[in-house]
Amino acid sequence: xxxxxxxxTTVSEAEIGANDFVRVLDGDSSRKITTTDFxxxxxxxxxxxxxxxxxxxxxxxxxxxAVTVTTNYSVLATDNVILANTTAGVVGVTLPTAxxxxxxxxxxxxxxTIKRITDDANKVTVTAPGAxxxxxxxxxxxxxxxxxxxxxxxxxxxxxxxx
Numbered sequence: 001x002x003x004x005x006x007x008x009t010t011v012s013e014a015e016i017g018a019n020d021f022v023r024v025l026d027g028d029s030s031r032k033i034t035t036t037d038f039x040x041x042x043x044x045x046x047x048x049x050x051x052x053x054x055x056x057x058x059x060x061x062x063x064x065x066a067v068t069v070t071t072n073y074s075v076l077a078t079d080n081v082i083l084a085n086t087t088a089g090v091v092g093v094t095l096p097t098a099x100x101x102x103x104x105x106x107x108x109x110x111x112x113t114i115k116r117i118t119d120d121a122n123k124v125t126v127t128a129p130g131a132x133x134x135x136x137x138x139x140x141x142x143x144x145x146x147x148x149x150x151x152x153x154x155x156x157x158x159x160x161x162x163x
Contacts, residue, residue, distance in 0.1 A: 068117070069093070075112055077101065082114045084142070086122035093126045095134075095152065095159055102156035109154035111162065116142040116149065126150060134159040 066081040067073075072092040075082060077100065084091040093114050095101075101110035116124045124142040126134065134140045134152060140161070142148050151162040 077110070079112060082112065083117045084114060084124040086116060086118045086120055086124060090122050091116075091124045093124060095126065095128045095132075097129050098132050098154040098158050099156055101154035104156065109156065111151055111153040113149060113151040114142065126152070128159050132158050135161045 065079055066083055067076075067079055068083040068085060069091060070085045070088055072094070073082065073084075074094045075096055077096060082093055084093060095112065098109075102108070114124060114126050126140045126142070127138065128134050140150055142150060149163075152159040153162050154160075
């Protein structure tokens with residue numbers, strides 16, 4: 001393992017191994033790397049060396065969009081983690097259709113994590129749309145100090161609890 005130093009524009013796949021550390025220099029030590037720098041330069045590099053797949057997640061790193069909700073919420077395809085604050089009352093979280101969260105060509109189902117982030121008597125009720133089920137059930141409640149989060153994955157027809 002070695003430390004490689006490169007400017008943002010001169011790094012190539014051949015120069016960096018998967019086990020190397022990379023320190024990014026851009027000529028101005030006071031400049032911070034922006035999200036545009038990351039998306040435009042670093043992300044393709046991480047794909048090239050096998051650290052990320054072409055969708056931006058993978059081998060060693062996943063990026064998760066977290067949204068905090070205080071009222072009923074319908075999960076968006078762009079969400080990853082839903083943080084439910086139940087201080088004001090029960091929160092309902094509705095998953096998208098299992099079919100819309102499934103890529104048949106690659107047999108990949110999208111997953112979502114729903115977490116109850118408050119310590120009160122209110123619950124979070126996770127439901128699937130229409131006749132779809134979550135591990136054979138129409139709903140899944142997150143209550144009390146136990147079972148305060150759930151991760152589900154689509155099989156194209158229904159949802160399955162992973163943890």
